[in-house]
Amino acid sequence: MSNVYGSLINGEWINTGSESANVNPSDLSDQVGTLVETSVQNVEDAVAAARAAQPVWEAVKLEERKNIMHAIGQELIDRCDEIGTILSREEGKPFAEGRGETFRAGEFYQYYAAECLRQIGESAASVRPGINIDISREPVGVFGLITPWNFPIAIAAWKMGPALAYGNTIVLKPSELTPATAWLLADVLNRHLPPGVFNMVQGGGKIGAALSSSKVDGISFTGSVATGRKIAQAAIQNMARVQCEMGSKNPMLIMGDADMDVAVASCLHGAFGATGQKCTAASRLIVHKDIHDEFVDKFSKAAAEKRVGHALDEGTELGPVVSEGQMDKIMSYMELAKDEGGELLTGGERLQRNKEGYYLAPTVFAGTTNDMRVNREEIFGPMTCVIKVDNYEEGLATANDTEFGLSGAIITSSLKHAEHFKRKAQFGSVLVNLPTAGLDYHVPFGGRNASSYGPREQGEHAKDFYTIIKTAYTNPG
Ligand code: NAD
Numbered sequence: 001m002s003n004v005y006g007s008l009i010n011g012e013w014i015n016t017g018s019e020s021a022n023v024n025p026s027d028l029s030d031q032v033g034t035l036v037e038t039s040v041q042n043v044e045d046a047v048a049a050a051r052a053a054q055p056v057w058e059a060v061k062l063e064e065r066k067n068i069m070h071a072i073g074q075e076l077i078d079r080c081d082e083i084g085t086i087l088s089r090e091e092g093k094p095f096a097e098g099r100g101e102t103f104r105a106g107e108f109y110q111y112y113a114a115e116c117l118r119q120i121g122e123s124a125a126s127v128r129p130g131i132n133i134d135i136s137r138e139p140v141g142v143f144g145l146i147t148p149w150n151f152p153i154a155i156a157a158w159k160m161g162p163a164l165a166y167g168n169t170i171v172l173k174p175s176e177l178t179p180a181t182a183w184l185l186a187d188v189l190n191r192h193l194p195p196g197v198f199n200m201v202q203g204g205g206k207i208g209a210a211l212s213s214s215k216v217d218g219i220s221f222t223g224s225v226a227t228g229r230k231i232a233q234a235a236i237q238n239m240a241r242v243q244c245e246m247g248s249k250n251p252m253l254i255m256g257d258a259d260m261d262v263a264v265a266s267c268l269h270g271a272f273g274a275t276g277q278k279c280t281a282a283s284r285l286i287v288h289k290d291i292h293d294e295f296v297d298k299f300s301k302a303a304a305e306k307r308v309g310h311a312l313d314e315g316t317e318l319g320p321v322v323s324e325g326q327m328d329k330i331m332s333y334m335e336l337a338k339d340e341g342g343e344l345l346t347g348g349e350r351l352q353r354n355k356e357g358y359y360l361a362p363t364v365f366a367g368t369t370n371d372m373r374v375n376r377e378e379i380f381g382p383m384t385c386v387i388k389v390d391n392y393e394e395g396l397a398t399a400n401d402t403e404f405g406l407s408g409a410i411i412t413s414s415l416k417h418a419e420h421f422k423r424k425a426q427f428g429s430v431l432v433n434l435p436t437a438g439l440d441y442h443v444p445f446g447g448r449n450a451s452s453y454g455p456r457e458q459g460e461h462a463k464d465f466y467t468i469i470k471t472a473y474t475n476p477g
Contacts (some may be wrong), residue, residue, distance in 0.1 A: 001086070001180075001183070001184060001187070002033070003032070003034065003180075004033060004034050004036060005022065005033055005036060005179035005180055005182065005183040005202055006036040006183075006202060007036070007038040007042060007046070007200055007201045007202045008190055008198070008199055008200045009199050009201075010049035010052075010053075010195050010196045010199065011194075011195025011196065012195075014036075017036040017037045017038050017203070018036070018037045019034050019035065019036055019037075020034070020035050020037070020176075021034060021035075022035050022090055022177075022179055022180060024089050024090060024092075024357075025091070025092040025311075025319070025320040025323060025357055025358045026089070026092055026309075026311045026355065027310060027355035027356070027357055028355070028357060029356070030089070030355075032086070032180050033179070033180050035179040035202060035203075036202060037176070037202060037203035037204065037207065038201045038202055038203050040206070040207070042201060043171070043201050043207060043210040043211050044214060046171045046200075046201050047144070047171055047211075047214045047215055047216055049195070049196040050170060050171050050196060050197070051141070051142050051169070052196055053169045053194060053196030053197045054139065054141055054142060054167075054168065054169045056194055056196070056197070057164075057167060057168075057169055057193075057194065057197045058139050058167040060194075062117055063116075063117070065116045065165070065167075066114065066117055067113075068192050068193065069109050069112060069113035069116065069161070069164060069165065070109070070110055070113035072188060072189060072192045072193075073106040073107065073108070073110035074106065074110070075106075075188050075192075076102055076103070076105050076106035076109065076188065077102075077103055077106035077110075079102070079188075080099050080102040080106065081099055083102045083181065083184050084098035084099030084101065084103075085098065085312065086098075086180050086181060086184060087101060087102060087153060087178070087181045088312055088319070089180075089311065089312060090177070090178055090179075090180045090181060091149060091150070091152060091177070091178050091181070091311075092275065092311050092319040092321065092322050092357075092358070093274050093275065093277075093311060093319050094311050094316045094317065094319050095312050095316075097273075097274060098311070101151055101152075101153055101154045102153055104154050104157075104441060105153040105154045105156070105157035105185075106157075107441055108154065108158050108161045109157060109160075109161055111441065112161030112162055112164065113165070115161075115162070115165045115166075115460065115463075118460070119137065119166070121134060121136040122135040130475060131473055131475055132473070132475075132476065133471065133472070133473055133474075134471075134472045135469060135471050136469070136470050137166065137468065138167075138467060138468050139166055139167035139467065139468075140166075140168055140217045140218050140241065140466060140467065140468050141168060141169075141217035141218075142170070142216045143159075143163045143168050143169070143170050143171070143216060143217065143219070143220060143466070144170075144171050144173065144211040144216040144220075144240075145159045145160065145163070145170060145219075145220050145221075146173045146208045146211060146219065146220070146221045146222070146231065147159070147172065147173070147174050147175060147221075147223070148222050148223045148224075149177035149178040149322055150274065150277045150278060150279070150322070150380075152175060152178035152181040152182060153181050153185055155222050156182070156185060157185075158441070158445075159220045160172070160189075160198070161462075162462035162463060162465070162466040163220075164197070164198075165466075166463060166466045166467045168217075168466055169196065169197045169198070169199075170197070170198050171199045171200070171211060171214075171216065172186070172198070172199070172201070173200075173201050173202075173203070173207055173208045174200065174202065176202070176203060177322055177323055179202050182200060183202075186198070186200045208231070209230070209231075209234065212230070212231040212234040213235075213237065213238070214238075215238060216240055217240055217241065218235075218240050218242065218466075219235045219240055219241075219242045219243070220457070220465065221242070221243070221244045222244075222245040222246070222279075223244075223246065224246060224247055224378075225246045225247050225378075225451075228244035228246045232244055232453060241454070241465065242454055243453065243455060243457070243465050244452065244453040244454060245279070245445075245446060245447065245452055245457060246279070246447070246450065246451050246452065247279060247378040247404065247406075247450075248279055248378065248402075248405070248406035248407065248447060248451045249283055249284060249375065249376065249377070249378055249403075249404045250270070250280055250281060250282050250283060250284070250404075250406055250407045250409075250427070250436040251282070251284040251285075251286050251398070251409070251436075252266065252267055252282045252284070252285050252409045252410070252435070252436060253396065253398075253399050253408075253409070253412075253421065254267070254285060254286065254287045254288060254291060254295055255291070255392060255395070255410065255411060255412035255413075255414065255417060256290030256291045257412055257414055258288075258291060258295075258411040258412055258413065259411070259413060259433075260291070260295065263291075263295055263299075263411045264295070264298050266282075266411055266433070266434060266435040267282055267285055267299055267384070267411075267435070268299070268302055268303065268306070269437065269438065270409065270436045270437050270438075271285070271303075271362075271364075271382070271384040272303065272317075272384075273435070273437050273438065274437075275318050275319055275320070275321055275360075275381065276382040276383060276384070277321065277322065277326070278437045279406055279451075280406055280407040280429070280436050280438075280439065281380070281384075281436065282384060282435060282437065283379060283383070283385065284370070284375050284384070284385060284387060284398075284399075285384055285385065285386045285387070286387045286389055286395050286399055287386055287387070287388055287389070288389060288390075288392075289388055296345065296366050296386055300345035300346045300364045300366075303346050303347065303363075303364050304347070306362045308351055308353075308359050308360075308361065309353055310354075310355060310357070318362060318382060320357040320358040320359045320360070321358045321359075321360055321381055321382070322358070324358060326358070326380065326381065327350070327358040327360060329379075329380075329381075330360060330380070330381030330382070330383060331350065333381075333383060334349075334383060336373060337365045337372070337374045337383075337385065340368070340372040340373065340374060341367065341368075341372075342365035342366070342368045342385060343366045344364075345364040345365065345366050345386075346361070346362065346363065346364050347360070347361035347362050347363030348363050349361050360381060360382050360383075362383075363382060363383040363384070364383075364384055364385075365383070365384075365385045365386065366385075366386040366388075367386070367388075368385040368386060369387060370387055370398045370401055372385075375387065376403070378404070392420075396421060396424060399425055400424075402449075403449055403450045404447065404448075404449055404450050405427045405428060405447045405450070405451045405452070406428055406436075406446075406447035406448075406452070407427050407428065407430075407431070407436040407437065407439075407447070408421075408425040408426075408427035408429075408430050408431070409430070409431040409432070409434060409435060409436045410425070410430075410431075410433075411432075411433055412432070412433070418432045426448055427447065427448060428444075428445070428447040428451065428452060428456075429445070441458060441459075442458070442459050444456035444457070444458055444459050444461040444462075
């Protein structure tokens with residue numbers, strides 16, 4: 001593979017632009033490659049290429065479209081060790097997670113390959129005698145897709161799958177922190193698709209901003225709330241449809257009747273999977289007073305035992321965080337938690353390993369309250385805070401007291417509380433006796449409130465964003 005990560009426009013690689021080093025967060029002496037940031041003019045050219053290719057792609061026979069998408073998915077699955085290694089090297093998640101994410105990306109393409117053949121319309125009875133009504137879905141046109149670094153291949157896949165299945169073309173703007181994974185993905189797509197159907201522009205916020213204010217027909221964005229607001233405003237100027245999936249502050253409510261092993265294992269997975277750098281990470285552990293002390297003791301001891309190391313070392317359970325900027329931000333929240341009166345149970349520091357990297361210890365604070373900033377703002381790292389509550393009602397109210405609403409979980413053996421939580425918790429996903437993170441790929445995904453704007457992603461519901469409805473009336477005479 002190349003170690004120069006340029007942009008792909010109309011089937012041609014463009015490797016000119018301003019260069020910056022793509023560094024391995026597990027080992028700062030390891031330069032994975034060089035990111036080449038493209039120009040605003042190239043963004044416009046990419047949109048024009050996607051515009052020209054859209055009727056070509058729409059005209060490709062459905063079975064052929066299905067076969068192409070299936071082959072893309074199969075190549076990702078077949079190469080998940082190789083691509084997963086690069087992903088883990090540049091992003092920092094342990095190899096098992098990098099490999100698993102690549103495999104999942106392949107599954108997304110194969111799921112949407114099958115959706116190509118499931119484009120079934122509706123007919124309606126008319127209020128006027130003798131008139132037939134057909135309701136069908138058509139492609140929207142050209143989509144700009146702007147993605148974050150924390151799932152650099154899966155998120156791109158879950159947006160591209162439905163965009164392509166329903167006959168649209170694409171300009172992808174991946175994160176500037178994961179250009180190598182984006183390059184590998186683009187290389188696969190470029191070999192399977194006609195030129196211009198898939199285009200990619202590499203670079204940072206400037207290039208993302210240029211794409212969101214370009215003449216695309218829709219923008220799908222995943223990233224922070226602050227960026228999502230800007231993108232939505234820019235898209236609306238052009239009347240482009242827009243979908244934003246953003247941050248959160250996900251709670252896990254641990255009831256007094258919880259199975260302790262399930263509670264500890266679920267919270268470990270929720271809080272520290274992908275080094276806590278998940279939009280669905282469990283960052284508020286709301287614990288019933290009857291179980292609080294035992295839970296806090298067992299959970300913080302288990303967190304301290306997590307093996308933090310190089311993403312590609314066997315046995316690593318937590319890799320480094322992705323960048324110096326992320327590390328500094330997370331460490332500032334560790335200091336803030338102390339200043340706000342939280343009790344540090346474990347972690348709270350940077351770790352040294354054989355190679356210099358952005359390693360942070362899994363961190364648990366107890367004695368926090370829901371009004372503290374550490375419980376209101378997204379931290380996006382291996383840090384979680386415990387809030388003690390007296391009863392279920394207080395626990396549910398605390399869980400819902402957030403500006404976000406992506407994922408919420410309860411650990412309980414009470415059917416009554418589980419069912420009540422499923423109905424009353426204000427989150428896009430609610431889970432019982434499971435972590436907030438780790439969801440299926442064939443069902444809708446998205447949040448509420450500040451976590452999400454626009455229709456759901458994933459599963460067949462994705463068609464609401466990636467198609468436009470036409471209502472046809474016929475008077476057969
Ligand atoms: P980010 O908002 O900094 O960047 C996301 C993408 O937007 C990147 O490609 C970036 O280059 C681009 N960008 C930055 N400024 C831009 C601008 N002004 N206009 C257009 N594009 C711009 O987010 P990040 O740090 O890459 O990712 C972490 C965030 O993503 C967290 O808040 C996390 O919760 C969120 N996230 C959400 C989900 C979800 O599905 N809800 C999934 C994963 C991550």
